[in-house]
Amino acid sequence: MKVPPSRRFECSRCGYADYRMSAREIGSESPEHCLKCGALMRVADEGLPTDIERIVKEVAKRFEIEDFIATHERAEFEVFAPNVRKSFDSLLSVLRPRGYLVALRRGPDVLRLTVLRFSPVSRRSALISMLLFGLTVLSTFFAGVVFLFGNFLDAALFSIALMLILSAHELGHKMAAMEHGIDVSPPYFIPVPFFLGTLGAVMSIRSPPPSKDSLVEMGAAGPIAGFLVGLCMLLIGLAKSVPASAGEGIFFAPLAFVLLEFVFFGHPTSALRLHPLAFAGWVALFLTMFNLLPAGQLDGGHVARGLMSETRHYALTRSLGMALIMSGFVIPEFPFWVWGFLIFFVFRHYHPGALNEISSISRRTKWLVLTTAIVFVLSLPVPLR
Ligand SMILES: [Zn+2]
Ligand SMILES: [Zn+2]
Known part of the structure; x- marks a missing residue:
């Protein structure tokens, strides 16, 4: 088992930070991008916090790690293993009692392993x-x-x-x-x-x-x-x-x-x-x-937010709410105007997106x-x- 070298990466534009497999010099600019805003990230520090290190260790015991990006909530690995099923089942049995879910998907030419922290349903x-x-x-x-x-x-x-x-x-x-x-x-x-x-x-x-x-x-x-x-x-x-x-x-x-x-x-x-x-x-x-309706946090709002930026989606939500309210003057027999009020007054914040x-x-x-x-x-x- 070998725990790969890792660094803390920070985005200088939006402040987002995560931990990645890397051996770059501390303080250097990296060619890696921020997951939130796409700006380049800076190599800020060495090593991993304990909770993430524990996860990486458990994964490294069972898989060959090609790459990873981790936060306290979620870690994404690119891995190989001779016996994928056995490694996966054993990893899951160790991490689940500690409050993590594990998912495995086949990427273009690697396996993608996701470890996700979950709050169990009380x-x-x-x-x-x-x-x-x-x-x-x-x-x-x-x-x-x-x-x-x-x-x-x-x-x-x-x-x-x-x-x-x-x-x-x-x-x-x-x-x-x-x-x-x-x-x-x-x-x-x-x-x-x-x-x-x-x-x-x-x-x-x-x-x-x-x-x-x-x-x-x-x-x-x-x-x-x-x-x-x-x-x-x-x-x-x-x-x-x-x-x-x-x-x-x-x-x-x-x-x-x-x-x-x-x-x-x-x-x-x-x-x-x-x-x-x-x-x-x-x-x-x-x-x-x-x-x-493609507004706010409605189901259609999630779909629409996947297709556009937060500012566009916010503008869409506000104008759709307003338009539906106005529809009350034209077709008052349809309850669109009630929904217009709901949309206009409930969804007053940006949709956080993915x-x-x-x-x-x-x-x-x-x-x-x-x-x-x-x-x-x-x-x-x-x-x-
Ligand atoms: Zn950023
Ligand atoms: Zn729904």
Whole structure:
């Protein structure tokens, strides 16, 4: 086992610092770039802090280290090993009890090993998450009985369908986060005693996404997963919906809903008594559209931030908020103006973005952005009357 020589690197422009494998002279300029702002870094000091040194030692026992960059939260290695699986499993078994996650990916011609510090989900936040889930099952059922359908069976169907859609959405985020070694909180569902019985769910990011690719993927995975399950509910639900008598029905619907009406009825119609599953799908697509607005820390905001700088994204957030508020004067029957106020007054800070702001997004991510844009358009509301 050999611990490679290492130095502390500092960015003279933004103050960001990390530890890298290097044997350069202290005080010299280096040809290495800052991960935050791209400026050149200075070699500031020798050696490693204890916590990082321990990790490097454990990795060096099992892998041949070609290169590494480390902070207290996260260390990225380029490695080789004769028996990758055995080395990886053994490293994980040592580091996990100390509060680290380990991920391994195949790079262009090396293996990339990521060691990430995570705060384990506390018993308390797990309990709160479960409690809120239970409450939201009840509140959506309650809303179904009292405000929407007036009977237990339809309310139960609505509640189950909506919870399935929202859970798929959260699971999408969670899986993307796990794939990229991003630490996220458990989902917190929001029960409300009125309206639909819920305002959806939230999940907070506890460690910054390493790359723009991972930021975009994490933002997009939730809405796409929720959209797909919502579409299934719409398919089943619309097949079971019946024409409504005069005065009943819906006055606007997401584009995908209207397109499906063509399939089922040959023409778009507002005079429809929606089956609970169709209504849950209608709600899901509506929430998807809101979530995909490219503003602030909304899911669409993460995607947009992966594509642009923090100042541009901030300008976009502010002007979109303002535009939505103004839409209240033109189309007050759509609640866009409510969201406009939310966006304008909640997102008043820059989106922090990814750790690596330099590398551009991959081809795969570009396709994902396109898919997300299609989902957004299919979820946009269309007036039916
Ligand atoms: Zn910098
Ligand atoms: Zn989401």
